[in-house]
Amino acid sequence: MLVVDFGAQYAQLIARRVREANVYSEIVPHTISAAEVAAKNPAGIVLSGGPSSVYETGAPALDPGIVELGVPMLGICYGFQVMAKQLGGEVAKTGQREYGATPVAVSGDGGDLLAGQPATQTTWMSHGDSVVRAPEGFSVLASTASTPVAAFAHDQRKLYGVQWHPEVKHSEFGQRVIENFLHRAAGIPADWNAGNVIAEQVERIRAQIGDGKVICGLSGGVDSAVAAALVHKAVGDQLVCVFVDHGLLRKDERRQVQEDYVKATGVRLVTVDAEQQFLDALVGVSDPEQKRKIIGREFIRTFEQAERELVAEAASEGEPIRFLVQGTLYPDVVESGGGSGTANIKSHHNVGGLPEDLQFELVEPLRTLFKDEVRAIGRELGLPEEIVNRQPFPGPGLGIRIVGEVTKDRLELLRDADAIVREELTAAGLDTEIWQCPVVLLADVRSVGVQGDGRTYGHPIVLRPVSSEDAMTADWTRLPYDVLARISNRITNEVRDVNRVVLDVTSKPPGTIEWE
Ligand code: XMP
Numbered sequence: 001m002l003v004v005d006f007g008a009q010y011a012q013l014i015a016r017r018v019r020e021a022n023v024y025s026e027i028v029p030h031t032i033s034a035a036e037v038a039a040k041n042p043a044g045i046v047l048s049g050g051p052s053s054v055y056e057t058g059a060p061a062l063d064p065g066i067v068e069l070g071v072p073m074l075g076i077c078y079g080f081q082v083m084a085k086q087l088g089g090e091v092a093k094t095g096q097r098e099y100g101a102t103p104v105a106v107s108g109d110g111g112d113l114l115a116g117q118p119a120t121q122t123t124w125m126s127h128g129d130s131v132v133r134a135p136e137g138f139s140v141l142a143s144t145a146s147t148p149v150a151a152f153a154h155d156q157r158k159l160y161g162v163q164w165h166p167e168v169k170h171s172e173f174g175q176r177v178i179e180n181f182l183h184r185a186a187g188i189p190a191d192w193n194a195g196n197v198i199a200e201q202v203e204r205i206r207a208q209i210g211d212g213k214v215i216c217g218l219s220g221g222v223d224s225a226v227a228a229a230l231v232h233k234a235v236g237d238q239l240v241c242v243f244v245d246h247g248l249l250r251k252d253e254r255r256q257v258q259e260d261y262v263k264a265t266g267v268r269l270v271t272v273d274a275e276q277q278f279l280d281a282l283v284g285v286s287d288p289e290q291k292r293k294i295i296g297r298e299f300i301r302t303f304e305q306a307e308r309e310l311v312a313e314a315a316s317e318g319e320p321i322r323f324l325v326q327g328t329l330y331p332d333v334v335e336s337g338g339g340s341g342t343a344n345i346k347s348h349h350n351v352g353g354l355p356e357d358l359q360f361e362l363v364e365p366l367r368t369l370f371k372d373e374v375r376a377i378g379r380e381l382g383l384p385e386e387i388v389n390r391q392p393f394p395g396p397g398l399g400i401r402i403v404g405e406v407t408k409d410r411l412e413l414l415r416d417a418d419a420i421v422r423e424e425l426t427a428a429g430l431d432t433e434i435w436q437c438p439v440v441l442l443a444d445v446r447s448v449g450v451q452g453d454g455r456t457y458g459h460p461i462v463l464r465p466v467s468s469e470d471a472m473t474a475d476w477t478r479l480p481y482d483v484l485a486r487i488s489n490r491i492t493n494e495v496r497d498v499n500r501v502v503l504d505v506t507s508k509p510p511g512t513i514e515w516e
Pocket of ligand 1: 392393394395396436471472508511512513514515
């Protein structure tokens, strides 16, 4: 399935919904030509919404040859209007805008597209222009109080369109519309799943790597863990993983990687013990940017050193390491304009900013996948839940969650508090509700408290639970009071030198997710 992007923030959402219906989907720009579409041989095409008006000069259009390819097509919002205009219907500014929840009346049985849905349903709309006349040969499937043509179909040509956004959850039967289009109208089977992705990726990885050697930096996070597990499934011990323990990890993280992950996957793992090196480099540093730079620099040094040793070892065996595994995800690819995938490594890296002159060919087995799909594949590969379900964790680790100087002692406090928070959130079944919950130690702040019969003068711990789709924006999560109470009680009782727990109730923007 191809999702043609007309500049909406919805294209990614449409691609996800199509995949949720177990059909593989890819996003392509609206400038794609009919020949390029034909070369991809899609089973169906969805045209996304977009911010333009079809009448504006320079409004994004579609190569008219695409409709002539005979591929089943569903137009959504702006995509629906593009279809209407290009096929001879009429789109007009009626002055009747529709935004938000809008009731739609389905005509007759709704045809293939709206089959099995009630005569009226709530949809989510966002449009100023409307289709006022469907093109020749199309039947009108639905209307609203102010939009006479809210959905149409040409059954023989397998062309369909809806004015509303079926991809957003506020459209009551939205997913049904998408599934009806895919399965009933276009006849695409629902057979894309984690198992198929693994089989396909294993084949691709083998074709790319052959009998070459490959290296992977494991961060402990889900992306690199799943990417490495896939590559290992494909080429076994041709892969070596490097895990840098910089001493800024969360509790139990090193053991999980060294024991649970290795047991589940069988990967060859080299752990670099670099705690002292990082702590020494951070002595006397409180400035967040300086900390980030130091941690990044030390990370590169450590990784390069490990890499040199491994490369030398491999070369002495006559097999230099040519490939580097990266856990790049689909949103990164879409946002960067869909790179070719074999470029040399970028400076921004999910393991922590590796330098540009590392000359490897990249292996990126997750570059077609969304985060939740990566988790599903991790599960299918038998990775432990603690790794598959892991919250996003920044490369600089706990180093940027201590406001003030980073010391071994403070890291231990924070590690204990963080472990309690994660334990309680998991026990309360909240792992899927929150995006992540940074736990921050305000090491430079002290407040007065009372414990037992004595006065205390300890540090506050900040809880920063956030809900988010992509970490670009976030809202603070309304955690249940009893969970907050348990966390607060345990931290103040079990973590020495902490006598206060506070909750961060700031959205992003203006606050970032991390405190530093
Ligand atoms: P902010 O704090 O910018 O965080 O709102 C957005 C998301 O990015 C994560 N984060 C990082 N991840 N290296 C990373 O790999 C970093 O230096 C870094 N800084 C922030 C953060 O945890 C959140 O998910």
